[in-house]
Amino acid sequence: MPIPPKKQCSYTPQEAMLAADSVSKRGPWVLKAQIQSGARQSGYFLEKKAERISGVQIVRKRSEIATVAEQMLGNTLVTIQTGPQGKKVNKIYVEAFQKVKKNFYLGLTVNRITAELVLLIADVPDGNIIKVALNHPEDILHLPLCAGDSVSSAQIQNIMNFLKLPHRSAHHLEKLVNGLHRAFLDLDATMIEINPVGVSLSGELCALDAKISLDDNALFRHQDIAVLRDDSDLGERELQAKRYKFTYQEFDGAVGCIVNGDGLALSAMDLLKEHGSGAACFINVKGGVDKDKIANGIKLIMTNPRVEGIMLNILGGFVRCNLIADGIVAAASEAGLNVPMVIRFEGTNKDMAREILNNSHLPIVWSNTQDEAVEKLLKLIKEAA
Amino acid sequence: MSVFVNKDTKVVCQGITGNQASFHVKNSLDYGTKIVAGVVPEKGGSLHLGLPVFNTLREAVEQTGAEATVMYVPAAQLKYAIREAVEAELGLAVSIAADVPLSDMLEIKAMLRGSKTKLIGPNTPGIITPEEARLGIFPIDIHKKGHIGVVSRSSTLTYEAVLAISRAGLGQSTVIGLGDDMLIGMDFIEVIDAFNHDRSTKAVVMIGQLSGPFEEVAADWYKQQINKKPVIAFIAGNAVPFGHNMGYAGDVLTNGYVSVQDKKDALAAAGMIVVDNLNEITRVLSELK
Missing domain, CATH: 3.30.1490.20 (ATP-grasp fold, A domain)
Incomplete structure (x- = not known):
């Protein structure tokens, strides 16, 4: 390319x-x-x-x-x-600076409905593809690509006509699109956007800037790329969370949340907002959890100065609640528990988990639903202030 | 009545000898699921959890007459497991695998096209028909037999919805997790269509996600249906700042630029009942009766 x-x-x-x-x-x-x-x-x-x-x-x-x-x-x-x-x-x-006669946008990603690769092409004189997507989505050409084959000459002609490119650009375009296609497959990308492609006076094409999103799930096949991972824009707590292998995100509210799914995280944020509060941070422990992982998560949350209370909402299918309870006890005995904590457990081994925590005599407040957990925790935070 | 699986559905389990598989297959057997065999290459001829283990899925299907498979195989093995299911012409395959590479899913979707096999998942709790059959990793004690179909792209919010429905004294006909990977097997349309044709299902609860066009596409389809059950829809994410990526695999051009409100508006315009809070689901359901 x-x-x-x-x-x-x-x-x-x-x-x-x-x-x-x-x-x-x-x-x-x-x-x-x-x-x-x-x-x-x-x-x-x-x-x-x-x-x-x-x-x-x-x-x-x-x-x-x-x-x-x-x-x-x-x-x-x-x-x-x-x-x-x-x-x-x-x-x-x-x-x-490359002097060009014209710029256009060229993207390649997956159409999630048809499960096919799709080329996205648009004329963007000012480089702002988002504006086109929002205001004139009909001005973006969508061309499905067959994963195995190279792009057809009819498709190249289609793009040429759409962009009104000079005839002499045809073979440059074919080379560019095929290169993009091959890069997408070879790199296990989820999206490649070349924005813009510059068209020179002589009709040659050049990728002037690009954004490539790679598939984390396929990174194991690309050790050469994996070593290039740059975490320099992550904060200290985010880096630590990565080491413990859970998702950690910070916001500007006061509640530290531990959940076991993205959906729960989103609905917790909605509920907190409804009650005039917000999340300070989220830990999503997803499927694989053991005692140490949870203990580290709780200790990490407590180093966030915004956190005035912790809400733990676990609906265990894959996750076993008793292991989470063990982790809470471990964190509290190692680091102490200096903010109110409301817990809601449902699902696999929840009774065992309740027993473990009741026997620990930690100042934990129980809740049956997420709504109740939010209400109880916000009340406790208010009382503590 | 139910959709896709019931107490008579013969199920085979691929990868049955794994740790998680053993735990969940045992729970499913105790639940009453008619699991008839396991498949693990090179372990054919042995017994596991009292079930015969076969080397290949084809053998297991020939010997037991199984109609569905639940796959506890790692992400990297999924495409091979699904190829076996397609070749054995099984009607239903359920995959709970997380972190499946997108390029594998592209291959899998191509394999499924024109085949007899429907896939649920990956990255989903699976499918459960309460008190009859459990294929996957659903918590056991939250479900109750009843007349509400549940279909969801969020695992944990599925459990929330199920709990709310059960606690309200209602129950579920079948509960299906679609998964929220960039590419998924069955989508909302196939599942809601099945619920529309299921006599025991009186209404459908649909839980969507922020990213991906699956909800809007389902809404367009739903609007055109003549005989249809009421759909109560919920999508979390009101509080997510515009343009903020919560970690979902997003869409290229719409990544973060479609707000939850846009989605909700599309669903409401198609005649679905859109709720802002999961607890409203049960209120709406009781008013429907």
């Missing part, structure tokens, strides 16, 4: 200057914040000193390279995909 020939990664403004010189003698250059998110061009920085730039910046004067690099590096870029807390920029990409 054709990509810009000259580019370099930089970690400091000085490096960015050197990189700019080495990729091109003359401007303009393009500086791109490297975070794990798309939509960087329409993103913004949280810090005031960088409020006038986005995550992808075209710089015309050499003297401005260091300034723009300094505004990006170390600061927090917020995009529609990062959530309001944004992601810290630790490195930037410096490229020579």
Whole structure:
């Protein structure tokens, strides 16, 4: 797949200057914040000193390279995909600006209804595919691809007509689409978006930027990619949670929640909101749980200064409640329990779990439903304040 | 009456000798499920939990007349297990496996196309017809025989809905977890259609998810049906900030950009009864009677 020939990664403004010189003698250059998110061009920085730039910046004067690099590096870029807390920029990409006649969007993903690969193509003069998706979804061409075969010439012609590309671009397009298709399968991707593809004056195509999402479930087949995993934009508690192998997410409320499913997490957030409160963090222990894992989870939650109370809601099918109870007792005896805790157990071995905790004499409040758990915990938090 | 499985459905278990499989198969047998055999390559001829074990699914089906399989095989083995089920022309396969690679699911979906096999899952608690048959990992003590069909993409919220229905003195005809992976076997349409044709099912509870177009597609279909049961629908995620990804495999262009409210509006416009809280389900159900 054709990509810009000259580019370099930089970690400091000085490096960015050197990189700019080495990729091109003359401007303009393009500086791109490297975070794990798309939509960087329409993103913004949280810090005031960088409020006038986005995550992808075209710089015309050499003297401005260091300034723009300094505004990006170390600061927090917020995009529609990062959530309001944004992601810290630790490195930037410096490229020579490619003069193009036209830009378009080319994506490849899976249609979840038909279970086929689908190419998505759209004309996006300003690079903002989201705007097109929201306001004019009919302007996006959807082309199903057969997983095994290469793209047909009829499909290439279809895309050529749709984008009104010059005739001389046809074989470039075929090469690009087939390359994208092969990359998707070879990498076990879930989505690849090339945004934009640039069309040069001579009709050649070039992938000017891209976002690739890989399938975590297939990473075991790609040890070479797995070692590239970059956790530098995770917080300390998130990193620790990863080590314990559970999902951990932080929000700006006061309740620490432990649940065993995404659905429960979502409905707990809805309930907390309904009662005028919110979650400080979530631990989703999903299926595989043992005593140590749960103990570590509770200890982790208690290091979050926002947490004023803990709600544990487990509906055990795969999860066995008694193991969770053992973990709670272990955490409390190792680290103490300094905030109110409301527990709701249902399902596999719940009676055993209740007995374990009742025998521990920990100050635990029981609840029969999630609604009740939320109400009881918020009342306890209020009383403790 | 029920859908897909009942007390007479002969079930075979692929991967029966595993730890989790043994635990859950034993529970299912105690529950009354007619599990007739297990399949584990190279363990054919032995007995496990009192059941004969076969090397291949085909053998097990030929010897026992099994009609359905519940698979406790790891994600990486799933496509081979499903190939066996398709080749043995089994009507129903249930997979609880988590973390199945997307490319494997693409292969699996291609295998299932035009085959006799319907897949429930993966990454689901399975299917249960209360007091008759349990294929999967459902908690046992929350279900009650009754007339409400439950179909859900969220495991834990399925349990919540079932609990609420049981505690309200109602019960379930059959409960089915579809799973919330990027690609799933059966979808809402196939299950609601089955409930529409099941005489014992009086109403359907449908629990959707934030990501993926499955709910909207089901709504479009439901709107066009003439003879249909009432559907009470719930989707969690009101409090999720716009554009925030909770960890669901999202859709490309709609990832995070479709709000829960958009989904709820689509379901309501199709004539489904949309509730904002799981507890409202039982209130609506009792008013339906």
